[in-house]
Amino acid sequence: MMIEPIDKPLTKEQVAAEYQQIQDEICAALEQADGKAKFEEEKWEREGGGGGRTRIIQNGNIIEKGGVNFSAVYGELPQSIKKALNVENDDFFATGVSIVIHPNHPMVPIIHMNIRYFEMPSTAIDGSQPIRWFGGGIDLTPHYIIDDDARFFHQQLKDVCDKFNHDFYHRFKQWADDYFYIKHRDETRGIGGIFYDRLTANSGVNWDTIFEFSKALGRSFIPTYTELISRNRDKPFTEEQQQWQYQRRSRYVEFNLVYDAGTKFGLETNGRIESILMSLPPTAKWLYNFQPQPGSEEEKTLSLLKKGINWV
Amino acid sequence: MMIEPIDKPLTKEQVAAEYQQIQDEICAALEQADGKAKFEEEKWEREGGGGGRTRIIQNGNIIEKGGVNFSAVYGELPQSIKKALNVENDDFFATGVSIVIHPNHPMVPIIHMNIRYFEMPSTAIDGSQPIRWFGGGIDLTPHYIIDDDARFFHQQLKDVCDKFNHDFYHRFKQWADDYFYIKHRDETRGIGGIFYDRLTANSGVNWDTIFEFSKALGRSFIPTYTELISRNRDKPFTEEQQQWQYQRRSRYVEFNLVYDAGTKFGLETNGRIESILMSLPPTAKWLYNFQPQPGSEEEKTLSLLKKGINWV
Numbered sequence: 001m002m003i004e005p006i007d008k009p010l011t012k013e014q015v016a017a018e019y020q021q022i023q024d025e026i027c028a029a030l031e032q033a034d035g036k037a038k039f040e041e042e043k044w045e046r047e048g049g050g051g052g053r054t055r056i057i058q059n060g061n062i063i064e065k066g067g068v069n070f071s072a073v074y075g076e077l078p079q080s081i082k083k084a085l086n087v088e089n090d091d092f093f094a095t096g097v098s099i100v101i102h103p104n105h106p107m108v109p110i111i112h113m114n115i116r117y118f119e120m121p122s123t124a125i126d127g128s129q130p131i132r133w134f135g136g137g138i139d140l141t142p143h144y145i146i147d148d149d150a151r152f153f154h155q156q157l158k159d160v161c162d163k164f165n166h167d168f169y170h171r172f173k174q175w176a177d178d179y180f181y182i183k184h185r186d187e188t189r190g191i192g193g194i195f196y197d198r199l200t201a202n203s204g205v206n207w208d209t210i211f212e213f214s215k216a217l218g219r220s221f222i223p224t225y226t227e228l229i230s231r232n233r234d235k236p237f238t239e240e241q242q243q244w245q246y247q248r249r250s251r252y253v254e255f256n257l258v259y260d261a262g263t264k265f266g267l268e269t270n271g272r273i274e275s276i277l278m279s280l281p282p283t284a285k286w287l288y289n290f291q292p293q294p295g296s297e298e299e300k301t302l303s304l305l306k307k308g309i310n311w312v
Numbered sequence: 313m314m315i316e317p318i319d320k321p322l323t324k325e326q327v328a329a330e331y332q333q334i335q336d337e338i339c340a341a342l343e344q345a346d347g348k349a350k351f352e353e354e355k356w357e358r359e360g361g362g363g364g365r366t367r368i369i370q371n372g373n374i375i376e377k378g379g380v381n382f383s384a385v386y387g388e389l390p391q392s393i394k395k396a397l398n399v400e401n402d403d404f405f406a407t408g409v410s411i412v413i414h415p416n417h418p419m420v421p422i423i424h425m426n427i428r429y430f431e432m433p434s435t436a437i438d439g440s441q442p443i444r445w446f447g448g449g450i451d452l453t454p455h456y457i458i459d460d461d462a463r464f465f466h467q468q469l470k471d472v473c474d475k476f477n478h479d480f481y482h483r484f485k486q487w488a489d490d491y492f493y494i495k496h497r498d499e500t501r502g503i504g505g506i507f508y509d510r511l512t513a514n515s516g517v518n519w520d521t522i523f524e525f526s527k528a529l530g531r532s533f534i535p536t537y538t539e540l541i542s543r544n545r546d547k548p549f550t551e552e553q554q555q556w557q558y559q560r561r562s563r564y565v566e567f568n569l570v571y572d573a574g575t576k577f578g579l580e581t582n583g584r585i586e587s588i589l590m591s592l593p594p595t596a597k598w599l600y601n602f603q604p605q606p607g608s609e610e611e612k613t614l615s616l617l618k619k620g621i622n623w624v
């Protein structure tokens with residue numbers, strides 16, 4: 001890991017404060033877009049240090065179940081995490097915003113966003129710089145893949161990335177393809193998006209740029225998702241399409257419980273279960289060996305759940 | 313592992329043939345109990361050796377979704393399994409019957425049964441006896457725990473066990489308590505039952521007894537489950553009780569995808585996905601932080617999802 005001196009002092013308090021602000025902005029804008037449901041907040045404290053604000057919205061005009069969670073936790077690094085991260089440090093600090101929205105309308109996509117920051121004290125002799133990194137991403141899981149919407153979504157992400165580094169979109173899009181993959185189904189969770197982890201300053205990018213990118217990604221969530229809501233919320237749909245939506249949600253459950261690193265980590269480290277599993281859908285269905293009709297929209301969607309599709 | 317010579321020749325073909333027969337008996341009796349739905353069979357072959365008969369029943373009077381699967385597979389042991397089993401053999405044979413039934417009525421419990429046999433060629437110099445073992449069990453997941461039914465269920469299992477060995481019920485009941493445990497919820501999947509694995513002949517029990525026990529357990533499934541159906545199928549229920557049923561099913565999903573050894577093994581070794589995941593319920597619901605009313609039947613059920621309850 002190459003670490004360059006930070007241009008201006010970037011403190012963990014600064015990152016946490018900005019993330020908290022982004023949580024507030026997103027909750028306000030989602031309530032406005034929904035027009036009916038309001039977030040309910042639960043503040044929680046972590047034994048060992050820190051805590052969070054879990055905010056859940058349910059049974060809205062558009063949002064059937066969603067969570068916009070902020071946390072900032074610190075303390076002694078559990079042995080299991082030291083091992084997983086391959087570090088020997090004793091203390092850590094981690095803050096992030098995590099979002100999952102399950103809409104009630106089958107033409108409105110499921111969306112997931114996460115921005116996060118991790119820090120440990122330096123193990124270097126001079127101790128001047130902490131070890132730290134950023135991670136995050138936004139990815140989309142349409143129940144029905146609509147080409148125009150998929151292109152719009154990826155273009156939005158590319159626009160954010162391109163403002164900061166011309167490699168970001170390409171690298172992080174591929175990373176999302178690889179990460180949001182349901183191996184046992186040989187299908188991607190949705191149309192991907194961007195995903196990155198352990199992003200640190202190096203010769204190509206400084207800390208300031210990475211932090212600004214993290215904030216810009218967080219703030220791109222609302223214009224991107226509200227546009228996708230507006231485009232689709234008034235479309236008529238059938239009972240069969242709703243059933244298909246519930247079936248697609250079951251794949252979301254499979255991904256989150258079997259593969260998602262954050263979920264597994266939370267379950268294994270006795271995290272706050274209701275906050276971790278807020279990502280699971282309100283209703284999901286498993287039909288045995290369902291095969292969509294040849295030539296149907298459902299079949300088209302399945303055919304597009306593949307890695308390596310270039311939407312922009 | 314202590315292995316005694318087998319009293320009379322027990323062949324893998326004999327075990328597979330009996331298991332196949334038990335599958336037939338159970339399917340016929342479940343169709344009769346349901347009175348409407350019929351099993352649909354899919355025969356499949358395994359690349360590398362063997363295959364199975366997946367039988368699925370759906371949308372019945374009582375059974376909303378269920379599977380009664382038989383398989384007998386053989387071939388070269390995948391590297392990952394050698395490692396998991398801590399053996400160096402190259403060939404294996406495995407046969408079993410697996411059942412999961414999700415009823416549509418909230419007062420009729422979910423039931424799971426498995427009987428299985430595993431064999432590998434001897435690595436001993438004389439090569440006379442193969443390495444082999446039996447495994448299996450039956451466990452019950454009521455959406456609402458009814459004391460009388462729970463006692464009846466465990467008594468049935470105890471009766472089967474006691475015919476063969478006076479330690480079986482006690483040992484295997486505790487094993488089920490430990491196995492069917494959702495750690496992240498600190499609750500058991502249901503009221504348990506019996507579970508055993510790697511059961512081999514030793515000073516206390518010979519191969520013939522173990523095989524007879526395996527068959528008797530398989531054949532106890534129908535009288536036990538049809539009694540539980542009869543007791544509850546005509547009870548009236550409310551929409552709220554149905555919603556609770558769907559919530560309990562979500563815990564079943566969590567157990568199977570996060571902890572169940574057979575499911576994990578199947579997903580990791582590219583098993584037949586639709587056969588492995590037939591255990592997942594037709595509809596499941598995740599409500600955020602649901603708390604049952606104090607003094608309600610739902611609260612009582614949650615309070616009984618604990619290890620170490622002695623029902624008989």
